[in-house]
Amino acid sequence: MLVIDGSEGEGGGQVLRTCLSLATLTGRPFRLVNIRAGRRKPGLRPQHLTAVRAAAAICQARLSGAHLNATTLEFYPQSEPQAGHYRFDVTEAAGQGSAGSVMLVLQTVLWPLLFANRPSHITLLGGTHVPFSPSYHYVAKVACPAFARFGVDWQLALEAWGWYPAGGGKVTAVISSVSHLQAVAFTPQPITQVAGIAAVTNLPAHIPQRMARRAHNLLADAGLKPHIEAVRERGRAPGAGIVLWTTGGGASALGRKGLPADKVAETAVAEMLAFVQNGAAVDKHLADQLLLPMALAQGSSSFTTNELTNHTLTNARLLHQWLEIPIQIEGEPGKPAHIQVKGIGFTRST
Structure with a gap:
């Protein structure tokens, strides 16, 4: 059994999600200790427990330690990834209302379900636009087009918005099956346009208009x-x-009571301009998310990013530990970097 120390690197939930995806794909069991040791509240939170249960449902895994606040988890896959109709609700893990990110749960099960023998239909309930997680729109507008270049075919729909802390969001996805992923060399593209959405729920209409106007002008x-x-x-x-x-690339900012709408827009624009003006192929968030499909693809994939994060470095080390693949990283943490990954050429079992 592969034993992983969750305190290494950035010490967050990405270690858990990558382990779950790879175990479900490969059938290899793992034991994860010191789960999210680098966070203020370590252990499994509702969105992480939901991801564990989701991955387990797909491969009928046996579990040990799958409960809230657990700091050690054992995961034993019992079958190859099984396509189907799945419903994953973060509130069921929380035992109450929760805004745990459904997009992080979705990215956990995406890669295994891609290699199932038929399409899968997923319904996720929880947070869709919450702090420290990719929003629905980031995944749909930034990650989806990037994943499509590997050969990923999936459709997403936002059926209800879910903000922190109340949640209540709903996302549906249809994930088509593939036999393999193709390598991709991401190169910088001239950027002349930026799209976006400024949104509110249960608040006056002038607030999104002010956010949109300020972002447009900047x-x-x-x-x-x-x-x-x-x-x-x-x-x-x-x-x-x-x-x-x-x-x-993309950028986002969330409003809160007492924070002017203009300031929310300015935060998002500043992050967007940091990416655009650097001239890299992908932003620091997408860099982290591309590593797993690059590791599974047939051939060598590469990209430049405007900032090398601890998330990306941690995920690279973890993928090397699981798959023993060469990952070349040129650059220093916090600065621009070039990353190249030679994939294992993972294929669906027949």
Whole structure:
């Protein structure tokens, strides 16, 4: 059994999610200790426990330590990934309302279900736009096009917004099956346009309009052509935020009581311009998310990123530990970097 120390590197939930994806794909059991040791509240939180249960459902895994706040988990796959209709609700793990990220749960099961023998239909309930997690729109507008270049075929739909702390969001996905992933060399693309959405639920319409207007003006001043949509939706509770995206990168900011709408927009624009003006192929968040498909692909994949994060470094070390693949990283933490990965050429069992 592979034993992984969750305190190494960034010490967060990404170690758990990568282990779950790879164990479900390969059938290899693992024992994870010191789960999320680097966080203020270590152990399995509702979204992490939901990811564990989701991966286990797909491969009928036997579990030990699968409960809230657990710091050690054992995961024993009992079958290859099984396609089907699945429903994963973060509130069931929490025992109450929760805004745990459904997008992180979805990314845990995406890679195993891609290699199932038929399409799968997934319904996820919880947080769709929450702190410290990729939002629905980031995944749909930035990650999806990048994943498609590997041959990933999936469709996403946002059926209800879920903000922190109330949750109540709903995302559905249809994941088609593939036999293999193809290698991709991501190269910098000229960026002239930025799209986005400024949204609120259960709040006045002038708030998203102010966020959109401020983001539009700042992006235009930087020489870009912005298209920012302002929307007012219904949800379980009040919430506000803005998400921006362009080829290879995105940025977002969430509102909170007392924070002016203009300031929310300025935060997102500053992050977007940091990526655009660097000239890298992918942003620091997508860099982390690309490593797993690169490791599974047939051939060598590569990209440049505007910032090498501890998340990316941790995931690279973990993938090497699981798959023993060569990963070349040129660059220093916190600075631009070039990464190349020679994939194992994983294929679906027949």
